[in-house]
Amino acid sequence: MAGGVVLITGAGQRLGAATARRLMDAGFFVMVHVRTSLEAAEELLNEAEQRNGRNCGCIVQADLTDDEALASMLDEVKKHRRVQADGLFGIVHNASFYSQSSFEETSLEAYRKLNRLHMEAPYFLTQQLLPELRQGKGSVIAIVDTSWGRAWSGLAHYTSSKAGLRQLMLNLAGELPDVPVNCVAPGAIMAADWEAEHFTKVLEKVPLGRSGKAEDIAAAVHHLLTTPSLSGQVLHVDGGWSLNEG
């Protein structure tokens, strides 16, 4: 249903913003969640509105690791007039925090925070917004990664919380009779500031020999959202990297 409402977390910049842009241009009303990227999100919405000549979305702001902020954002989503009228056509759990630190040096506090961001917030938002998803005949998509079953040095905190998110989504896909649930697993798409050198080495292992584009992730999300028979899938958008990753 073009015109439905889609909530995307962490959508102020990078892959989340590309996904928001694609969905807004395809006719959806996107609730662009940000933690800090308010200006970028405003620009994203303004540009979409100019391109499409309509109100394409709104911004919701919260630190998803803060229980109060999360609850207040949930309330805002539920009370939004578009959500009350149409329900939700999708939730995209995209927000993430990717940083390298050795297992010995990663504090329990940092680990808990990542679990809250990658697992607890998606769990809570999906659970609390099920009535709206049902009303809007919507689906849920989580953006995971390709680390499943692999060891990435200095990233145990990140890969394990993403594995939890992936498993949460697959379990829900099997459990919920009326809400499709899927994952998109990006490969090497957009390097973080700290990993430029590592990123170049990774690309040597990608069969297609190049990084993907943010728009590829946006296209994968769009495809999953608009193909209601797809559920329980993990769509790898990685140029074949998973085949060669040791």
Ligand SMILES: NC(=O)c1ccc[n+]([C@@H]2O[C@H](COP(=O)([O-])OP(=O)(O)OC[C@H]3O[C@@H](n4cnc5c(N)ncnc54)[C@H](OP(=O)(O)O)[C@@H]3O)[C@@H](O)[C@H]2O)c1
């Ligand atoms: N980039 C890649 O090549 C790649 C590869 C594999 C998987 N992925 C996955 O694809 C998704 C998008 O990737 P990306 O590189 O675009 O992500 P990113 O820039 O690392 O993070 C996306 C957004 O998450 C938000 N965020 C961080 N901490 C938060 C918190 N405590 N509460 C609420 N929001 C928070 C930030 O919002 P603000 O900016 O508003 O603070 C940030 O812009 C992520 O799930 C990532 O794990 C990406």
